[in-house]
Amino acid sequence: MLLAQDAPALGVFVPGNVAPFFALLVFCALVYIMIQRARAGQRIPEIRKIPGLEAIDEAIGRATEMGRPVHYTPGLGEATNVQTLASFAMLGHVAKRCAQYDTRLLQTNVEAFVMAINQEVIRQAYLEAGRPDAFNPDDITYHSPEQFAYAASVLGMYERERPAANIMFGAFWAESLLFAEGGAYLGAIQIGATANTHQIPFFVAACDYTLIGEEMYAASAYLSKEPVLTGTVVGQDLARIGVFALIILGTVLAHVGETNWLTGILTK
Amino acid sequence: MRKEFPMLLTVVAALAVILSQFFFHIYNLGWLDVLDKWSNLMWAIAIGLGVINLTLIHGKKIMRRAPGYYNSIVLLLVLYGYGILGLITTTEGFHHKWIFDNIFAPMDATLYGIIAFFITTAAYRAFKVRTWEATVMLLAAMIILLGSAPIGEAIWGYWGDVRSWILNIPNTAGMRGIILGIYLGGFATALRVMLGLERAYLGGVGGR
Structure with missing residues (x-):
């Protein structure tokens, strides 16, 4: 001031x-x-291979083979959080792949505004994949604005739906380990990405792949391959x-x- | 227009915030306060809409006796019961506070407590000596544990110093490198949103 x-x-x-x-x-x-x-078509360096992003198709493919759903959470960040902004692009990619593979996508939310945007992102992804009929708004769920109530609700959903792939991409706090360990007990392929440095060690310990820090911000460029x-x-x-x-x-x-x-x- | 108008709003709001941060005279115009007030107002409207939406969705579920409708009854009872109680007694009132302190807080703390067990199982898997990276992590963790627990001090008086060195020098150096990348990456993302290069938040795939 x-x-x-x-x-x-x-x-x-x-x-x-x-x-x-x-x-x-x-x-x-x-x-x-x-x-x-890039616009002029001049050569610019390529982004190095990021295993966590390469593994997304593998995780969704495995869920498809097992006939089990994919779970995606953007964490607790508000729509104004830059990590959540990065998450929208990733969700679009995941939703499009799920639509193409005809795999159910369970998307859980803690933020009402973020949920509204996620609904639109997923709807658009299904449309772009040519599968608007497969879009199920009931699979995009709002759980609670409270951190641990949300975590408890998601852990309950894990037990009922048993997702085979668990993608956590956004701003996470103490609930990160609850999600990641809960997913590990199910045997799900887990991809964790956050820029909250205090949560990165939890993802590294509990997930199969972790995007550390700025790797998550490079995801949209990496996946779209747009110069x-x-x-x-x-x-x-x-x-x-x-x-x-x-x-x-x-x-x-x-x-x-x-x-x-x-x-x-x-x-x- | 469906996408252009939100994008325009994003750019205008972002520019207002950025210019206010750097330019003295623009800062004094008080745009940040105005945006803050609008943000609070939007939250308040969203909460009202949310309550109406919840009531409609769960009201219909109860009327149709849909599977699990009894959960909807509990939800509406808690939503309106606790809300009305708060309006009558205020949030500092005995009954309102009692419910919060004796139901919400213990349940929240219980779930938080589970993390201690999850840390153990996650650490067990992560510290299995399979690669040299895992070995380094295991050794560092052992030293940190010995430096933090009283038994370490009893075995060798310098564990605490070694622990402090690991935390303050290599750990801090690595962490600051990561944080630097995070800030630059975060700003690049914000810039992409501002320039309209990343429009996923308007509904789209792969950043467009």
Whole structure:
């Protein structure tokens, strides 16, 4: 919160946000350049193989062979959470595959807004797969806005429906291990993806495949294989190289005791 | 228009937030407060719609004596009973608070407690020495356990120091690398949404 006596930095900026603004500009420029290169058909690097995303078709295929459903949860994130935004693209892909393989998709929700969007995403996916008749809105369920009530409800559903594939893609908190271990007891193929760092170890321990951190954000580009989307991921990686260069510069300056000017710029 | 209008709203709202974060004079226009109020208003409307929707769906289920209709009766009784009780006694009222403290809280805590057992079974599978990565994980976990439990200190007085070193140096370094990637990835995703490159949230597949 700004105080009345605060003065703008450099005449226009919120104090403390000058460096982040220019960092944002550089980041946007990198992404824009990569998008333009992709649009012009110029060569851009490919995204490395991500086993967790490769395994999605395998998991749905196994569920199809076993005649059992696929379960998909976006976690507890609200529709405004960037992890949930990434989850919509993944859900679209999973729903399309389920429609193509004629496999039942059970999609559970904790957020009313997210559920409404998920319904539309799944409906559209079934339409694109040419199977609008197979779309069953009753398989998209709202459980509870409470974390553990939702977890208990999903664990109950596991026992009744026995899904053969369990895809957890979004923002998870303490319920992550309940879902993942519950799925492991069923013998389901499990794919976990979250950017909540405190939950990643649980997914690593309990899931067959885990997408760590930014891998989940690359999912839409990876699955769609669209050069323009891939361009944004490449731009992001270039920005990462820049940040690492800054870390190395900071480490060197810290060793020679000359960090004041750098911290002065970064905190302006 | 069905997709263009929501996209336009997304871009305008995102720009308002971004510009308010960086520019002093735009910040002082108070757009963030206005958006916050709209967001709260939308939540309140959504809750009202949700209650009406639940009543209609479960009311029909009860009328038709559909399978499991008795669950719908319980749901509506709890929904309206607890809601009305809260309106009469306020959420700090004795009966409202008693129900929360003696029914909701213990059930919530019980489920949270199950995680302790699940951690054990998950760790057992993860720590099976099958690969060299699993071996490293097992060794690190053993050292952390010995450094945290009193028995470790009794065996060797330096387990605590080794534990602190693992947590503060390699663990923090790795975690910060992951967090850095997460922030950049998250921002790239937000940028894709803002530019209309990722429209899955409007209903679509593979980001489009």
